[in-house]
Amino acid sequence: xxxxxxxxxxxxxxxxxxxxxxxxxxxxxxxxxxxxxxxxxxxxxxxxxxxxxxxxxxxxxxxxxxxxxxxxxxxxxxxxxxxxxxxxxxxxxxxxxxxxxxxxxxxxxxxxxxxxxxxxxxxxxxxxxxxxxxxxxxxxxxxxxxxxxxxxxxxxxxxxxxxxxxxxxxxxxxxxxxxxxxxxxxxxxxxxxxxxxxxxxxxxxxxxxxxxxxxxxxxxxxxxxxxxxxxxxxxxxxxxxxxxxxxxxxxxxxxxxxxxxxxxxxxxxxxxxxxxxxxxxxxxxxxxxxxxxxxxxxxxxxxxxxxxxxxxxxxxxxxxxxxxxxxxxxxxxxxxxxxxxxxxxxxxxxxxxxxxxxxxxxxxxxxxxxxxxxxxxxxxxxxxxxxxxxxxxxxxxxx
Numbered sequence: 001x002x003x004x005x006x007x008x009x010x011x012x013x014x015x016x017x018x019x020x021x022x023x024x025x026x027x028x029x030x031x032x033x034x035x036x037x038x039x040x041x042x043x044x045x046x047x048x049x050x051x052x053x054x055x056x057x058x059x060x061x062x063x064x065x066x067x068x069x070x071x072x073x074x075x076x077x078x079x080x081x082x083x084x085x086x087x088x089x090x091x092x093x094x095x096x097x098x099x100x101x102x103x104x105x106x107x108x109x110x111x112x113x114x115x116x117x118x119x120x121x122x123x124x125x126x127x128x129x130x131x132x133x134x135x136x137x138x139x140x141x142x143x144x145x146x147x148x149x150x151x152x153x154x155x156x157x158x159x160x161x162x163x164x165x166x167x168x169x170x171x172x173x174x175x176x177x178x179x180x181x182x183x184x185x186x187x188x189x190x191x192x193x194x195x196x197x198x199x200x201x202x203x204x205x206x207x208x209x210x211x212x213x214x215x216x217x218x219x220x221x222x223x224x225x226x227x228x229x230x231x232x233x234x235x236x237x238x239x240x241x242x243x244x245x246x247x248x249x250x251x252x253x254x255x256x257x258x259x260x261x262x263x264x265x266x267x268x269x270x271x272x273x274x275x276x277x278x279x280x281x282x283x284x285x286x287x288x289x290x291x292x293x294x295x296x297x298x299x300x301x302x303x304x305x306x307x308x309x310x311x312x313x314x315x316x317x318x319x320x321x322x323x324x325x326x327x328x329x330x331x332x333x334x335x336x337x338x339x340x341x342x343x344x345x346x347x348x349x350x351x352x353x354x355x356x357x358x359x360x361x362x363x364x365x366x367x368x369x370x371x372x373x374x375x376x377x378x379x380x381x382x383x384x385x386x387x388x389x390x391x392x393x394x395x396x397x398x399x
Contacts (some may be wrong), residue, residue, distance in 0.1 A: 029397035030054040036390050040381040044326040045394065048372035058330075061309055061323040062379045065354025066267045067363045068317035068324065070332050073260045073339070075300050075315070076275040079282040084256040086278075088159075090120060091244040097232070098127035100219060101239045102159025102212075103136050104281075104288060106274035107254050107262070109162055110182040110218065116250050117222035123247045129232035130220055133239045134158040134212045136281070137288040141206075142273055144319035152318065154203045154270045156277060158288065161215040163270045168192050169199040187217040209236055261342040264352055269316035276315025290314065305331060317354055329363050329377040337373065340365050348395065358383035362391060366398050374398050 030045065034056050037043050042057035076084075086105035093099060098120075102108075136158035145153045154164040166188045167178040175192055177184040178199070184192075191202050191210075204210040216234040223230070254262075256275075263271040273293075280292030283299065297312040307328045313321035340350040343364060351364030360380040365373040376394060378387045 029393065033390055033393050033397065036393075038380075038382045038385070041385070042326040042377070042379045043390070044330050044375075044377045045398075046330060046375045048368070048374060053374075055326075058326040058377075059309070061311070061325050062381045063320055063356065063359045063361075064317055064322055064324045064329070064379065065356045065359045065361050066317040067329065067352050067354040067361045067377075067379075068312075068315070068322055069264060069267065069272050070329075070336055070352055070363060071297070071301070071310075071312070071324070072272050072276055072315040073263065073342070074305075074332060074336055075297055076256060076260065076279050077339070078300055078304060079279040079296060080256050080275070082255060082257045085254065086252045086259075088116070088250045089239070089246060090116075090248040090250070091239050091241075092124060092127070092247050093131070093240070093244045095129075096127055097129040097131050097237075098124070098223075098230075099131040099133060099237065099239050099244055100159065100216070101133040101136070102157070102215070104158050104274050104278045105252055106160075106163070106268075106271040107252060107259060108160065108215070110179070110222075112250075112252075113161060113218055114181075114222045114225075116248075117219065117226045117228070119250070120223065120248055121226040121228055124228065126228055127223075127230050127232070130216045130230070130234045131237035131239075132159055132212050132216045132235070133237060134209075135238060136286055137277060139206055140273070140277060140288065140290050142269075142290065142314045142316070142318065143321055144314065145269075152269045152316075155206045155211055156270060156273045157206070157211045159215050160211050160270075160274075161218045163268065164204045164211045164214070165201045166192070166204075167201045183218075183221055185214075185217050185221060187214055212236060257339070257342060260339070264343050267353070269318055272316035273314055305335065307331060318356070320356065320359075326377040326379055329379070330375060333363060333365065333375040333377065337365070337375075340373070353387075360386045362387040366395065368399050 037056045042060050042062055044058040045054040046052050087103050088105055089101045091099040134157055140156045168175055169178040195202055204214045276293040277288035280296045281288045283296035284292045301307040301310050309325050310328050311323040313319045343350045343352055348367045354361035363377040365375055367373055378390050380387055
């Protein structure tokens with residue numbers, strides 16, 4: 001009996017020594033990472049049981065860039081629910097005009113518009129004008145967005161298609177669409193020629209209602225393709241629900257979870273601020289404004305997540321006015337953990353990156369062989385530095 005007890009004690013002692021040695025080794029590797037974090041940077045790494053393994057400047061408010069989309073995703077799930085689906089409505093007025101009312105659907109892409117046109121062909125015989133109602137949003141100007149032709153600067157609106165962008169190329173001296181599912185319409189061709197680019201994407205602006213009118217032209221194209229011809233105008237207007245007849249209500253096939261998956265996979269600023277604005281509407285009623293989105297974000301952060309040191313100016317992370325601490329990002333990751341499958345996934349890591357000039361960030365989860373998750377946040381606000389070396393060492397340091 002005594003011999004067995006002695007052997008048991010020896011085994012326990014040996015195992016304890018091995019565990020301590022392993023923890024010391026991990027601590028040493030993590031300590032080396034700490035040296036890479038400057039005064040304008042921050043890091044926080046936590047074990048599956050919540051123990052903080054590495055922390056430096058974790059209480060410092062820094063620019064998050066696109067890892068802010070984790071917060072926006074949680075916010076939209078809170079206000080709109082995981083099963084929420086966007087809608088777009090189609091009416092006929094007494095003058096046989098087709099009216100389209102948008103409610104902020106961020107995934108009205110060419111394939112969806114084509115499907116809608118096929119359905120409308122079974123419900124109406126024809127129409128005169130296409131009347132576009134984008135009144136569900138007031139004009140939204142996102143801080144940090146510039147007037148470049150880059151997709152990340154695409155504006156938001158209640159009735160938009162293809163993320164307010166057109167992808168094109170030049171072939172044998174002529175411009176053509178670079179996406180088989182999307183026609184290159186004359187409305188877009190004018191803007192492409194002005195760009196003098198031979199290939200790339202252009203974005204439509206809010207000036208002269210370009211974004212809404214492009215949606216109208218795309219709907220017109222696919223309706224004509226289905227045989228619903230019209231020589232009428234494409235113009236702005238309002239739906240009069242008391243007198244106009246609802247002929248079709250399109251409900252998106254994409255749930256909010258699927259929308260968020262695309263938002264995070266492509267780090268799409270347009271999608272982020274669409275759901276940001278609609279969350280504001282859910283909290284404070286239409287029309288959608290940036291101010292309502294910011295108020296809803298603040299209320300969610302303070303009342304639900306219990307976060308204090310956070311400043312939200314929009315939902316995508318493009319604004320340098322956004323500020324958050326690594327500690328608060330850690331709390332976001334705790335809440336977001338059940339939805340980690342919506343993030344990019346490579347090897348052991350589920351992650352979201354962020355990038356602005358002089359800013360590089362990364363946050364997510366590292367999975368061990370038992371399926372347990374380490375949470376990490378790396379925020380680099382020092383120009384010229386990146387997260388690459390830090391993440392390489394972190395992946396090597398964690399079991």
